[in-house]
Amino acid sequence: MKITSIEIKQYAMPLDPPFKAAWDPAPRKKFATTLVFVHTDEGITGVGSGDLMFGFQGHEHLFIGQDPFDIERHNKVLDNIDFHYGRCWPLDLALWDLMGKATGKPVAELVGGKQKKLYAYASNGEIVSPEVRAERAQRFIEEGYKAMKIRFHHDDVRDDIKVIEEVRKAVGNKIEIMVDANQGWKMPWDVERTWDLKKAYQVSKELEQLNVFWLEEPLPHEQFDEMKRLREMSGIRIAGGEMNRRWHDFREMANRGSLDVYQPDVALSGGITGVKKIAEYVQANGAWFSPHTWSNGIGVLANLHLAAGVSDCPYLEFPYDPPTWTIDRRDYIQKEKLSVDADGFVHVPQKPGLGIELDEEALKKYEINSAYVGEKQ
Template identity: 50%
Template sequence: MRAAGIPQGTLAAGQERSAGIEAPRGMEEDSGRVKISDIRVKHIDRELDPPFDAAWDPVPRTSFEATLVFVETDTGLTGVGSGDTMAGFAAHAHHFIGEDPLRMVRHVETIESINFHAGRFWPLEVALWDIVGQACGQSVATLFGGTAERLPVYASCGDLKSPDARAESAIALRAEGFRAMKIRIDPRRADEGVAAVRAVRDAVGSDLDIMVDLNQAWRPAGDITRSIDVPAARLIAERLLELDVLWLEEPLKGDDRQGLVDLRRSTGMRVAGGEMAQTFADSLALLQADAYDVYQSDVVLAAGMHRSRQLAELARMRNRSFTPHTWSNGIGLLANLHVAAGVGAGPYLEYPYDPPGWTPERRDFMLAEPLRIDGDGCLPVPQAPGLGIVLDPELR
């Protein structure tokens, strides 16, 4: 069911409402404009049994949480977003209540001003774009440029597997239609990780493009493990070049711009990153330094949709690639898909998938149907107005 059909009655546990906040003075007199009438935040979760042991998590995940943001208007349109936790947003909702949801630049700049003091509220922008698309009768991808109606994806693997197990998974991915996969490597167990990449290359030959992620750019809260340095990253990159790896992701701390430049120039390996750059200025600084070949801002966790589009266009003008990080949930994947398809991102879009630990059913549990690739290894862009989100009926 479309999110627009979600009733506005009693809130479920874990749900917050901005009710009681009056529209700014004068807005109530402007009857010719669509107005934001309410913003609701709902927290949901799904138990993971067995747990999922993600390579970047300190301990295996026993549950998967998601935050849904519903932006309601006085015309009956409702936009849906998801991504970060939106913790503390209720104190800032008054900046949006009573405003025209189509004033997107105003909303982006407001979110940026709030983010400076609080969390990352980009799921709100996602919900607003969902409304804009519905109001215009167009998919958001069309509004962002309409470059593609589907995008080839890579299976983004999440856990650390032995060489034999990773080779078996690669064979299965190829049989499902995937054209590429990303393998996680613990740089402190580089021999084992490189062996896994070698086993995959031996198993599938040139049938799959391979990317490698070292997950060194940022750390989960409380994890103070230091990143590896440039010489260590260089040794790993040189070994992976021999295996025709397409790019090496997050080989160093995300703010080590000079180190990233040195690594690129000394090895010739494509370097990817920037998924969690906190501000648009941070992303521009990386671009100005020419730190990456592939820029990966996640539109629901980092820069937002509007700013990611700007970054993508600037990167392409410099002959660099843009393909967003997408490891959140099905709604986050859809938001990144629309931006990527709009601007012509590539060569692939990230598709979190590493069965049996990480499946579309787990990733997209809030949707009526999980997002799946077609037989050609592509993810189709929903053509319904907005983002094309169809929620699980139980979330009505």
């Protein structure tokens, strides 16, 4: 089997009403998605998605004519592109989808096959009032969720803590609560000061009293030693690493004991090939691997396959914050939407590959750009 062509297509769905993401200063009025199709001479096509594939153009020849199963070689090329240009990891996802289809097995089985389902935690994206967040928490419980994540981003962190207090008051311990401090990285326009170690510790003490399951990204992502000190000082788990891009970041963090929970995203930081190695390394050092999944529905699927295949952590992030962030919005290019069962589990699709079934009508409706490289079939 040989790779004959690589097709990159972009889509954008208007969002009405807009999605007021905690990490953005203005509401999002559209949701953009990039799809990568890897075609072969045997008629099997792999599909991946995630980042925008900036920097990939001009490097296509490095893959055309190659065996798609030579995954370590392809991942090294992608790692080189990542170093010089941009994150092109959706191609790695497409290759795993292709290999699963060629072998007739789900990717989760190919990477380890540890389990077929994980508890989903409803990962919230908006900043809302304490009362609204408490109402949504109650709804999550009714839908079967055993855990949820609440994002901080009020001007005053005391207002963020009030949200957790209101949720605990409303639902007690019926649901686990994770907190994302959003201090690990910045959007291009964000120049506000991040927390220092003292503030992160003060917040962690408050959250410990509220029985928070983990505190995520409480410090800038490069402060490995400060995260270690916070982890040693705090009585709750410290999570992070979602935007660390290089393998050596995770090696150094794991060796120093910086985190309890490591969160690299296969769509953003190394693909399934690279993040599998990270997951195995950090778990061998006694930590958990629980990936970030906020790219799109295919990104959730890809991270689900790897987490189910190798992870010891019981939870998977499930981006969900209705009414403005729904499964239909997140999975708009997919015919089969990924959902959670009545007991709060998200199940690994048992179809070959990643289990992606694209919605052809949605693809036609929302396509905005495409590129085709190599010989068409």
